[in-house]
Amino acid sequence: MxxxxxxxxxxxxxxxxxxxxxxxxxxxxxxxxxxxxxxxxxxxxxxxxxxxxxxxxxxxxxxxxxxxxxxxxxxxxxEQQRFQFISCRLGRKSVHIGLYNLAAKELARIEQPLTEREREPVIASLKSALECFIASHKKQINQLIGLAVTLPGLVNPESGEVLYMPSLSLAGSPLASELETHFKLPTFIGNDTRSLALAEHFFGASRDCQDSILVSVHNGTGAGIISKGKVLLGQNRNVGEIGHIQVERFGRRCQCGNFGCLETIVSNPAILERTRELLTRGHVSLLDPAALDIESLCSAANRGDPLACEVIRQTGEYLGQTIAIMVNLFNPQKVLLAGEIVAAQKVLIPAIQRCVEHQSLPSFHAGLPIEPAAFQSQATMGGVALIKRALLEGDLLQRMMEM
Ligand SMILES: [Zn+2]
Known part of the structure; x- marks a missing residue:
C-alpha cells in the first residue's frame, strides 16, 4: 500500500x-x-x-x-463527567478561564486582568494564568483532554495562527501550537463571536435550527453564521465581519481605516459617545452623564426615558439594516443578539424587526424569531463549542483514543 x-x-x-x-x-x-x-x-x-x-x-x-x-x-x-477541558477567552483587557466537563457544565471560572500589549508578554501572561488555574483546580480535574482559546480577532483555525487582534500585537503568532507544545494538550482556537454562534447551536438558543445568525455588539460588532449546523467559512477563514459594512458614507473614521462602518455607530463605545453628545446638548433625561454606561442607558430606556429610548431605537435601526441584508443573503431560521445592549430588548428588538420587515423578502422574514442569545455573560462558552466540534468531527476524538 x-x-x-x-x-x-x-x-x-x-x-x-x-x-x-x-x-x-x-x-x-x-x-x-x-x-x-x-x-x-x-x-x-x-x-x-x-x-x-x-x-x-x-x-x-x-x-x-x-x-x-x-x-x-x-x-x-x-461519558461526560470523567473528562475535563479548559476554555479561555482572551480579551483586550482581561482573560476569562473556565473549567468544563464534556456535558458543557462549568466547574470553575476566573477572570484575570491583562495589562500587557506586546506579543511575548501577552503569551507569557496567558500561559502563567492557565498554569495557575490548572494547579489550583487539580481536585476537580480527572483527565484534561484539551484547551480552547477564543478571541475577538481573526484566526486561521487550521494553522492555529492569529491573523488580527485588536489592541494586542498578536498578529502572525502561532498561538495554538505554542500553547499545545507548552501544555501538551490538543489546542483549538477560534474567533469569539463565531464560536459563540456555534455554542448557541450546540447548547443554547439555536439548538432547534440548522441555519442561524448570532449578532454580537460589544467593543465592536460582529456576526457568526451557522449554515447546516456548521460555522460558515470563506477560504478557511471565518466570515461575518458585519461591523465593517458601511452604513454612513460620510460617517466617522473606523479603526479599519474606512468611514461610517456599522461599528462606528453600533458598538458600546459609539453608543455611549452618542448618548453623551445628546446629553451635552442639554436634552432632559434620567441619565447621569458622570455615571453613564450601557447598563444605565438600557435601564433608562426600559423606564421610558425619551433620550435613552431614542438612542436604543437608532441603534436598532442601524443594526436592523445590516441584519436585513443578512436575512436576504442567508435566509436563517433564527437571529440571536448578544451584548449588554440586549438588556433594552423591548425597545431594541422592535426597532430591528421593523427594519427587517421593510428591507428583506417577506417569505424570509415571516415568523423569523429575533431574540436574545442564551449565553450573554459566559465568555468561555465559545471555546466549549470548539471542543465539542472537535469531538463530534473526530479530530479530538481520535487523539483521545490515542491518549
Ligand atoms: Zn471598519
Whole structure:
C-alpha cells in the first residue's frame, strides 16, 4: 500500500468513529444495532469501534429498561463527567478561564486582568494564568483532554495562527501550537463571536435550527453564521465581519481605516459617545452623564426615558439594516443578539424587526424569531463549542483514543 492509501484508511477510520460517537452522544442511550442502522456500517465495525471507545472510557454501557424482543438490550451513552477541558477567552483587557466537563457544565471560572500589549508578554501572561488555574483546580480535574482559546480577532483555525487582534500585537503568532507544545494538550482556537454562534447551536438558543445568525455588539460588532449546523467559512477563514459594512458614507473614521462602518455607530463605545453628545446638548433625561454606561442607558430606556429610548431605537435601526441584508443573503431560521445592549430588548428588538420587515423578502422574514442569545455573560462558552466540534468531527476524538 502507498502512503496515500494508508492515510486514506486512517481518515475513513476517523470519520467512521466520529459518526458512531455523534450518534451515541446525541441519540444515546442507543444500542449497537440501532447505531449500525443509522450510520449504515457493518455490525462488526460498530462492535470494533465501540470496543475501542469503551476501552478509552469515552462511552459506557447501560442496560435498557425495556426491549422489544423480551431480551434485555445493552445501550451505549457518552461519558461526560470523567473528562475535563479548559476554555479561555482572551480579551483586550482581561482573560476569562473556565473549567468544563464534556456535558458543557462549568466547574470553575476566573477572570484575570491583562495589562500587557506586546506579543511575548501577552503569551507569557496567558500561559502563567492557565498554569495557575490548572494547579489550583487539580481536585476537580480527572483527565484534561484539551484547551480552547477564543478571541475577538481573526484566526486561521487550521494553522492555529492569529491573523488580527485588536489592541494586542498578536498578529502572525502561532498561538495554538505554542500553547499545545507548552501544555501538551490538543489546542483549538477560534474567533469569539463565531464560536459563540456555534455554542448557541450546540447548547443554547439555536439548538432547534440548522441555519442561524448570532449578532454580537460589544467593543465592536460582529456576526457568526451557522449554515447546516456548521460555522460558515470563506477560504478557511471565518466570515461575518458585519461591523465593517458601511452604513454612513460620510460617517466617522473606523479603526479599519474606512468611514461610517456599522461599528462606528453600533458598538458600546459609539453608543455611549452618542448618548453623551445628546446629553451635552442639554436634552432632559434620567441619565447621569458622570455615571453613564450601557447598563444605565438600557435601564433608562426600559423606564421610558425619551433620550435613552431614542438612542436604543437608532441603534436598532442601524443594526436592523445590516441584519436585513443578512436575512436576504442567508435566509436563517433564527437571529440571536448578544451584548449588554440586549438588556433594552423591548425597545431594541422592535426597532430591528421593523427594519427587517421593510428591507428583506417577506417569505424570509415571516415568523423569523429575533431574540436574545442564551449565553450573554459566559465568555468561555465559545471555546466549549470548539471542543465539542472537535469531538463530534473526530479530530479530538481520535487523539483521545490515542491518549
Ligand atoms: Zn471598519
Amino acid at each position: 502507498t502512503e496515500g492509501q494508508i492515510a486514506n484508511i486512517d481518515l475513513v477510520k476517523q470519520v467512521n468513529a466520529a459518526a458512531v460517537y455523534r450518534i451515541i452522544d446525541q441519540q444515546g442511550p442507543v444500542s449497537r444495532i440501532q447505531i449500525a442502522d443509522i450510520c449504515q456500517l457493518a455490525p462488526a465495525s460498530i462492535t470494533k469501534i465501540t470496543r475501542q471507545m469503551l476501552e478509552h472510557g469515552l462511552i459506557r454501557e447501560e442496560a435498557l429498561l425495556e426491549s422489544t424482543g423480551g431480551r434485555r438490550a445493552i445501550a451505549l451513552v457518552a
